[in-house]
Amino acid sequence: MTRTAFWFLFMFTTSAFGQGICEHPDDPQYYLVNYRMLANVAQQNKSLEEIDEEIALAKESKTISRLHNALLNKGKYFIGTNQLDEALIAINTAYVHSLEQGLEHQILESTTLLSKIHLAKDLRIESLEYLHQGLSLSKQLKDSASISWYLPVIVQAELETGNIGRAMEYALMSKSYFEQTHDTLSLIYSLLQLSAIHNQLGNITSSQECIDKSESLLSSASNNVYSYAEAHIYMAQADLHIVNNKLDDAELYCQRALEIFNSMDKLKALRVESKVAEILCKKRRYSQGENLLKRILPQQSDIGDFTGQAYGYLCLANLQKEKGRYTESMLNYRQCLRIANLAGLTDLVRHAYKGLSQVNSIVGDIASAYTNLSHYTRITDSLFNAQKISEANKLEENDTHRQHLEQLQLKNMELENSKERINRQKRGQTFLVITIGLFIAIIILSVREYMHKRNANELLIAQKNVIEKQKKLADRRTKHLTESLNYAQRMQKAILMSSQSLQNIFPESFTLLIPKDIVSGDFYWIQQKDDSILFALADCTGHGVPGALMSVIGAYSLNKVVNDQQINSPGDVLQHVNSLFEEHLKQQDPNEIFDGMDIALCSYNPKVRELKYSGANLPIHICRANELAQPTSTIIAKGKTHSLYSVRPTKQPIGSFFENKAFKNHSISLMEGDTIYLFTDGFSDQFGGPEGRKFKSLQLYKLILSITHLSLDEQKATLEKTFSSWKGNLTQVDDVGFLGIRV
Numbered sequence: 001m002t003r004t005a006f007w008f009l010f011m012f013t014t015s016a017f018g019q020g021i022c023e024h025p026d027d028p029q030y031y032l033v034n035y036r037m038l039a040n041v042a043q044q045n046k047s048l049e050e051i052d053e054e055i056a057l058a059k060e061s062k063t064i065s066r067l068h069n070a071l072l073n074k075g076k077y078f079i080g081t082n083q084l085d086e087a088l089i090a091i092n093t094a095y096v097h098s099l100e101q102g103l104e105h106q107i108l109e110s111t112t113l114l115s116k117i118h119l120a121k122d123l124r125i126e127s128l129e130y131l132h133q134g135l136s137l138s139k140q141l142k143d144s145a146s147i148s149w150y151l152p153v154i155v156q157a158e159l160e161t162g163n164i165g166r167a168m169e170y171a172l173m174s175k176s177y178f179e180q181t182h183d184t185l186s187l188i189y190s191l192l193q194l195s196a197i198h199n200q201l202g203n204i205t206s207s208q209e210c211i212d213k214s215e216s217l218l219s220s221a222s223n224n225v226y227s228y229a230e231a232h233i234y235m236a237q238a239d240l241h242i243v244n245n246k247l248d249d250a251e252l253y254c255q256r257a258l259e260i261f262n263s264m265d266k267l268k269a270l271r272v273e274s275k276v277a278e279i280l281c282k283k284r285r286y287s288q289g290e291n292l293l294k295r296i297l298p299q300q301s302d303i304g305d306f307t308g309q310a311y312g313y314l315c316l317a318n319l320q321k322e323k324g325r326y327t328e329s330m331l332n333y334r335q336c337l338r339i340a341n342l343a344g345l346t347d348l349v350r351h352a353y354k355g356l357s358q359v360n361s362i363v364g365d366i367a368s369a370y371t372n373l374s375h376y377t378r379i380t381d382s383l384f385n386a387q388k389i390s391e392a393n394k395l396e397e398n399d400t401h402r403q404h405l406e407q408l409q410l411k412n413m414e415l416e417n418s419k420e421r422i423n424r425q426k427r428g429q430t431f432l433v434i435t436i437g438l439f440i441a442i443i444i445l446s447v448r449e450y451m452h453k454r455n456a457n458e459l460l461i462a463q464k465n466v467i468e469k470q471k472k473l474a475d476r477r478t479k480h481l482t483e484s485l486n487y488a489q490r491m492q493k494a495i496l497m498s499s500q501s502l503q504n505i506f507p508e509s510f511t512l513l514i515p516k517d518i519v520s521g522d523f524y525w526i527q528q529k530d531d532s533i534l535f536a537l538a539d540c541t542g543h544g545v546p547g548a549l550m551s552v553i554g555a556y557s558l559n560k561v562v563n564d565q566q567i568n569s570p571g572d573v574l575q576h577v578n579s580l581f582e583e584h585l586k587q588q589d590p591n592e593i594f595d596g597m598d599i600a601l602c603s604y605n606p607k608v609r610e611l612k613y614s615g616a617n618l619p620i621h622i623c624r625a626n627e628l629a630q631p632t633s634t635i636i637a638k639g640k641t642h643s644l645y646s647v648r649p650t651k652q653p654i655g656s657f658f659e660n661k662a663f664k665n666h667s668i669s670l671m672e673g674d675t676i677y678l679f680t681d682g683f684s685d686q687f688g689g690p691e692g693r694k695f696k697s698l699q700l701y702k703l704i705l706s707i708t709h710l711s712l713d714e715q716k717a718t719l720e721k722t723f724s725s726w727k728g729n730l731t732q733v734d735d736v737g738f739l740g741i742r743v
Contacts, residue, residue, distance in 0.1 A: 051077055059412050060419070068094045068106045075113060088117050108137045108146060119157065128157055148186055151177060155193050168197050188214045188229045192236050199240060211236050227693075231260040231268070238275060242282070251279050263694065270296050271308050274315060281319045290319055310340040310348045317355055326359050333359070350379050502526050502739065505533055510716035512738035514682070514723065521547020521597075522680050522737030525558050529568055531605055537678040537739050538599040539618060541655075547735060553584055554597050554654070570601040570614035571665040574654065578616075578663075581655045596655020600678045609670040609743060614663045615649025621677040621701075622647070622668065623708045631668050637701035642708050644701050675708060675742045682736035683719075688726040695726055712740050 046054075051074045058067035071094035078087035091113045098106035111134040118127035131154050138146035151174035158167035171194045178187040195210035214233055218226055234257035241250035254276045261269035273296050280289035293316045300308040317332035333356045340348040353376040360369035502509050502524065511524055521540035526533065536558065540550035557580040561573050577599075585595050598617035604610070613620050622631050622645045626638070630645065637644040650663045670676075684697045703722060707715045719738060 046073065046077070048074070048077055060416055064097060064101045064103065065106065068098050068103065068110075071097070072109065072113070079117070084117055084121055088114070091117065104137060104141055108134060108141060108143065111137065112146065112149075115153070119153075128154070131157060144181065147177065148181075148183065152186070152189060152193060155190075159193075159197065164197060164201065168194075171197055184217055184220075185226065185229060188217050188226075189232070191217075192232055195236050195240075199243060204240065204243060207240055211240065227260050227264070231257040234260075235272065235275070238279075242279065247279050247283050251276060251283075254279065259696070266299075267303060267305050267308065270300050270303075270305065271311075274308060274312050277312075278315050281315065281322070286319055286323055290316065293319075306339050306342065307345060310336050310345050313339065314348055314351060314355070317352070321355065321359055321362075326363050329359050330356060350376055353379070502535065502741075505535075506741045508712050508742040510712045510738075510740045512716050512719055512736065512740075514720075514732070514736040516682070516732045516735050517545075519545060519548035520735045520737075521551055522682065522735040523551040523555060524678075524737065524739055525555055527559075527562050529562065531607060532568060533604045533606070534562060534568065534570075534573075534601070535604070535739070535741075536599055536601040537618065537680065537737050538597045538654075539680040539682075539735070539737060540597040541595050550595060550597060553581070554599070557581065557584075558601075568603060569665060570603050570612050571663040574599065574601055574614050574616055574663040578654050578660070585655065596653045598649075598653050598680070600649065602676070602678075604670075604743075606743070609672075611668045611670050611676070613647055613666045613668065615647075616652055616654045616663060617649055618678070618680070619649050620647050621645065621679075621704070622670070623675040623677065623704060624671065625673060628671055631670070631674070637698070637705055639702075639705035639708075642705055644705055670743050672743065675712075675740060677704060678737075678739040680735065680737040682732075682734035683723060683738065685733055686723065686727055686730075686736075687733060688728050688730050692730065712742055715740055 051070060054070040055067065055074065058070045071090050075087045075091035075094065078084070078090060091110055095107065095110035095114060098110055111130050115127050115130040115134055118130065131150060134146065135150040135154060138150055151170060155167050155171045155174055158164075158170060171190060174190040175187065175194060178190055191210045191214040195207045195214070198204070198207035198210065211233060214229075214236075218230055218233060234253040238250040238253040238257070241247070241253065254272050258269055258272045258276075261272055273292060277289045277292040277296070280286075280292065293312050297309060297312045297316075300312060313332045313336035317329045317336060320326075320329035320332065333352045336352040337349060337356075339345075340352060353372045357369045357372035357376060360366070360372060502511050505526060505528060513520060513522060513524070515522070521542055522538065523540075524535070524537050526535040528534075538551065538554050540547045540554055542550070554577070557577040558573070560580065561567050561576040565576060567573050567576060581596060598615075600613065600615040600618040600620050602620065603612040621636070623642050624631055624645065625642055626640075630643075632645045632647050634646045634648065635643055636646045647666050647668065650661060652661050652663070679700075684695050684700045686695050687693065688695065703719075707718045710718065716738075723736065
């Protein structure tokens with residue numbers, strides 16, 4: 001699987017032609033190496049008949065440049081209708097015309113389109129002939145845009161055809177060119193291509209050096225276009241760490257790439273998750289890997305990602321083979337074969353046959369093992385033979401096409417001479433008819449325009465009256481809704497404030513609750529029981545009225561378990577609260593929309609400074625001076641004087657009735673000066689800033705470390721100001737809940 005995984009990583013920079021998959025328009029790979037995307041040249045508003053008429057007129061006028069453009073338009077029309085063979089004939093005709101006349105710019109335009117069509121047809125060797133010719137002509141014409149496109153595409157094509165030496169030669173040429181032109185973004189991708197080549201050659205140190213250089217270039221950039229480059233760097237790091245068997249680090253880099261792709265490109269995000277599943281299998285966490293693949297595959301089917309599906313089924317089959325589930329493994333190898341054959345993914349077909357052969361051999365089906373191994377060998381051996389045959393056919397087709405073109409040109413010349421004789425006889429009559437026709441047309445168009453404007457004005461007046469009535473109705477409904485929400489807010493506060501105030505018990509503390517709507521699904525809760533203080537922060541499903549209703553159920557359940565049932569252990573409290581949610585919500589169908597909450601619950605004994613914690617999907621964070629002993633083993637951010645530590649929750653929400661796990665208790669010894677932070681995901685998920693991006697968890701951790709020396713009131717003010725400034729005029733995406741307690 002190593003070679004397959006390496007190829008699958010590069011599939012992030014291509015997309016399947018004709019399947020409706022489109023890269024993000026800000027992705028630099030869109031114009032660097034995404035040679036299979038021809039949609040940008042296929043936007044033709046004219047019909048085929050109109051284009052053929054243009055070709056005939058161009059031949060009649062004997063204007064070569066006009067004929068060239070008309071033939072290119074015909075090729076682009078066929079590209080738009082996915083008729084690539086017809087497009088190849090039309091554009092090749094334009095190429096021959098421009099070649100015969102020595103029109104260098106037209107030759108370059110035709111060559112570029114021919115390169116893209118051959119690549120879209122997966123004819124790599126044929127495409128290289130046009131790619132090298134196009135690069136040579138681009139240099140001769142000093143066309144920097146074309147050079148910038150050809151260089152990385154040639155690297156990719158040489159790499160896919162197995163010419164590692166030539167791929168290295170052109171990758172170095174590409175790197176040198178982009179250094180000279182100071183094209184930072186293109187240089188980053190050239191370095192990543194060099195890293196991939198070194199990785200395949202086993203030069204791990206050189207591969208890492210290329211990644212380090214690309215990261216250094218990225219750190220000096222500020223444009224959000226670079227976020228795609230950042231994600232690709234993370235995936236290059238992940239691939240390198242897999243080779244070095246540093247699977248934990250590889251998984252971390254995949255998660256970082258996933259944070260970027262999740263907000264920009266679902267297809268790429270799902271492929272990153274497939275990489276994560278492969279890593280989990282290598283770490284022998286088979287159940288997690290299998291569950292992840294089974295979640296990803298239906299989504300990839302929905303968006304038509306054949307490559308992702310085929311790769312996912314191959315990973316799933318390999319996993320099941322390792323676990324000895326040979327029947328399931330064979331089924332998934334066959335699924336991979338079916339999809340890969342449909343999509344023309346020959347390499348995955350080969351690996352699927354190889355896997356089937358191994359499973360057949362293990363279960364003792366020697367005949368099937370031999371058959372599948374024969375398929376694997378036959379496909380491998382036929383690759384280069386098929387390309388040689390294609391090259392020979394291409395020469396023959398070009399000669400036949402040239403002869404056909406000469407015959408067409410001769411017939412066109414005879415037709416043009418005949419038309420000229422007829423035109424001389426009819427020219428006088430035609431001029432008179434055209435003049436009269438134009439005069440009548442002008443009168444008709446003027447009358448129609450006047451009638452159209454009068455009807456349009458009447459329609460606008462009627463629409464304006466309707467809109468004004470609808471606006472008044474909407475204003476009245478908005479007013480009634482706002483009054484109802486304000487009343488609901490007062491009811492929610494009355495119910496939730498039955499618990500004690502945080503600052504009455506912890507003088508050095510703050511609470512920050514910023515609802516998305518008037519009422520909120522985030523709430524805090526605190527109770528003092530004997531020598532212990534129980535406090536919690538919860539994030540209920542949804543926001544607004546649904547979230548507020550869930551918060552009331554949550555607060556009621558906590559009060560009932562702690563006060564009525566006299567249960568104080570955080571883990572036991574959450575277990576009983578989970579049971580109460582099941583009793584209240586009676587949610588039995590796993591296909592229903594999930595109702596519940598995430599919560600962090602703590603029990604603190606100030607006499608011995610012992611903190612007990614249990615969480616449902618919501619962690620707690622402890623800030624402590626660097627010179628003191630670590631409270632936990634999980635450090636998530638480190639500053640000059642303090643470090644931020646995290647205590648992980650149980651990965652299960654309150655209200656999960658279908659996989660009921662016990663909520664784990666954690667015990668932490670606190671020290672004087674420690675600060676405890678509890679917060680929901682509303683702060684880190686907020687979009688804003690100069691580029692409209694998420695605030696993100698890492699930036700929030702750094703913010704906490706930068707203000708931890710301040711008083712708790714000053715910290716609250718800084719958090720409020722930072723959130724408001726970051727959000728700006730954008731809409732708040734979720735409720736924000738934040739608690740801070742210093743012991």
